[in-house]
Amino acid sequence: MSDQLQRFIFDDYQIRGEIAHAHNSFSEIIKNHNYSPEIANIVGELLIATSLLTATLKFAGKIAVQLQGDGPLNLAVINANQDQELRGTARVEGETKGLSFKQLIGKGHLMITVTPDNGERYQGIVELQKESLSECLEDYFAQSEQLPTRIILHASNIDTPQAAGLLLQTLPAVDEDHDDQFQHVSALASTVKEDELYTLENNELLHRLYHQETVRLFDPTPITFKCSCSKERCLSSLASIAPEEILDMLKENGAIDMHCEYCATDYHFEVDDLKILLTDTQH
Ligand SMILES: [Zn+2]
Missing domain, CATH: 3.90.1280.10 (HSP33 redox switch-like)
Structure with missing residues (x-):
């Protein structure tokens, strides 16, 4: 499957969505680094998260999504631009085997830095208090943008590098029925299995989750690994x-x-x- 990000909307709800696949970029990012499976997993999830976040940018610019903490994973960062060109790295100190997301990072935070080509740079920070990156990002959206958001992230480097994710987000200014609709759509999204997210074509995946809803898919954007060093x-x-x-x-x-x-x-x-x-x- 080629690396791409694809947006979709529900015709009858004020909810938008995105699906990202980045198996090849994930493979490029972890290649030449001797990351443990636990660290590779976080790097892959962060890659997908950054791709999903980048798709919400409404202007040309750069975005950096960083995890920092006092655990064995000192730092993980993914840099991206509006063209979905991404790169990333992680700094690790000490044993990581068998450790959970929270144990790997310890006391830390998630920082999102957006640098528009024209305009002021801004930064959002959220303390890491949840058990997974996706829940921390949902916290970030709830706190910083007050937009109910559901994020599903999966990455694995067990047999072959695979990374994929799904985002659902309320559109600004919604009507009264909205909460129920968002609950409904989120609950269905939660039934997606890791392997389905890695392997199914987007239209198949959306049909499997939302065959009773009318969903419109937009043209996909390629995701590419690109380092800016020279x-x-x-x-x-x-x-x-x-x-x-x-x-x-x-x-x-x-x-x-x-x-x-x-x-x-x-x-x-x-x-x-x-x-x-x-x-x-x-x-
Ligand atoms: Zn480089």
């Missing part, structure tokens, strides 16, 4: 260091090595590669 970006970050310090580093190590935490690419710079940054001190 040799040029490394050089421009080195340019912020004083040339004397770069010379010291070169003297000490013979070269400067940089590593991208996201895609695990290594960048190697020798004196010749860095001449442009050192010209100031060479005469």
Whole structure:
């Protein structure tokens, strides 16, 4: 199944929805990282969550969804843009085997940072108090946007990397019957099995859940793994260091090595590669 996000709406209810599949992007994100199944699971769920959240952006920009805590999973982050290009990484310290979501993160929070191409950056934070990422995100929507939201996330790296999810959300300004309708639609969504979410085509999945409702699916958007690192970006970050310090580093190590935490690419710079940054001190 190709990586994609697809929106849908119910004709008779003021509820919108999205389904995301990202098996390939998940595979790319965990490749070259030696994550335990427990950590891979959270990274996969966070990837899907970010894709679902990105689809709610109404403008061009970037979004970062971060989990931070004092448990073995210090940090997990997924970065995305409005074109559904995503990358992510996790920092882990210590044993993770058999630990739950809450145990892995410990005392921590979920932070969502939205950076519009034109406009002010804003940040939303919610304390992690629930047993799963999806419930924490539902808390976030309840607190920050006051929109009833149901989120289902699944990820697994047991045999092959698989990650998928479903979001249901109330449209702003709803009428009186709405609460019952949302309950009804959410309860049906809760019956979806992990494997169905991974493997069923979206129209089949929606038919299986909502054959008594009229659901309209929009055109899908591809989801892709894309890291924004490059040799040029490394050089421009080195340019912020004083040339004397770069010379010291070169003297000490013979070269400067940089590593991208996201895609695990290594960048190697020798004196010749860095001449442009050192010209100031060479005469
Ligand atoms: Zn990279």
